[in-house]
């Protein structure tokens with residue numbers, strides 16, 4: 234087996250392991266401390282758990298989902314029939330022949346170990362504005378490859394839908410259908426216009442340019458041609474001949490994508506779906522536990538303020554404060570039941586130190602300056618004079634207050650980190666997405682989507 238194939242298999246296996254780990258964590262171990270799983274929380278994340286499961290099921294069936302999008306009558310259904318080499322779905326000149334989503338199994342490359350599902354959709358213009366973009370987005374999120382079908386010049390509705398779909402970061406092929414209707418010159422001109430779509434600043438501009446080889450020209454169901462046959466007795470008979478579809482360019486483009494990156498795409502899409510579900514779970518959990526979390530943070534802030542204020546030794550009060558912060562992070566992660574290891578808690582603390590450097594400096598500065606003041610007060614006065622005691626209490630209380638405030642900030646940052654960090658562990662969805670993106674070949678679709686996908690990562 235070639236290195237590329239092995240790598241794709243590895244991506245599938247890693248995604249499988251990651252999803253299984255997430256499912257077992259969230260469905261089995263979601264306990265509140267040592268108490269049994271929380272029914273209210275279970276109910277509120279049910280949909281996200283289902284999404285995790287469906288991502289795993291799709292991954293296991295190795296089903297690549299190819300979806301057609303386009304206006305009514307642009308030839309989406311005809312295109313699917315042409316790919317299947319069979320009249321499976323109804324087509325026609327009337328508006329709205331296809332009323333609902335239709336899923337069809339296609340087995341173009343049995344030896345590749347992939348199943349392909351072709352999805353036929355109703356026309357984009359059959360659904361009104363807001364609902365259209367929601368529908369397009371939802372369907373696209375479940376797809377691995379989008380075939381955006383146009384039958385000539387692109388309209389505003391089509392352009393808007395294209396931008397919307399492009400923003401889902403799914404691989405897309407722009408299919409220019411019905412080329413049999415255009416003389417060669419017009420066809421080339423439309424093709425050039427489609428290529429220039431990216432530059433259409435007045436229409437908002439496409440987020441992610443469409444590369445020339447992502448545009449293919451086809452005739453899914455060329456117009457019948459009238460043929461006149463002169464019989465031997467001289468009578469002229471007319472009949473209609475149906476030319477063969479011209480879809481080789483598209484077949485090649487699909488074959489190339491599936492071979493080169495089909496399995497990696499499957500893995501990536503499953504991981505993106507899993508990551509979104511896990512982030513939802515984390516967000517909901519944190520919201521549900523808000524009150525308890527606030528109490529924990531309050532308690533730690535008080536402990537820390539008192540511990541730091543009362544401790545006369547500089548290094549010890551710093552260490553004590555750090556331990557208090559670490560324990561706070563552990564307590565919060567336990568409260569939420571989100572996966573975080575001691576190692577990650579340490580990482581989090583390091584990140585907090587780096588990101589709230591100013592605050593830490595204040596803590597450190599106050600420890601050094603006021604701590605010296607505190608120790609100094611003991612050394613010089615030993616609390617004998619009321620002035621020395623006053624100085625001690627004054628510096629100690631300021632230092633304690635700063636340290637306590639630090640704990641508030643850390644508590645808040647920890648919540649954000651726990652919400653986002655749950656997908657960053659070993660075998661976590663975000664970790665693997667990043668890894669797959671760093672390994673793809675430069676001439677692939679994933680490679681071109683890489684920048685955008687990375688930008689979305691938290």
Ligand SMILES: Nc1nc2c(ncn2[C@@H]2O[C@H](COP(=O)(O)OP(=O)(O)O)[C@@H](O)[C@H]2O)c(=O)[nH]1
Pocket residue numbers: 303304305306307308309310311312323324325326327329330331356410411412413414451452453454455456
């Ligand atoms: N001339 C020509 N007509 C086509 C082609 N593809 C589809 N059509 C016709 O366009 C009409 C709409 O096709 P259909 O597949 O139902 O479009 P859909 O609404 O996008 O699914 C039908 O009458 C088809 O025969 C093509 O490549 N060339």
Ligand SMILES: [Mg+2]
Pocket residue numbers: 309310311323324330331353354355
């Ligand atoms: Mg149709």
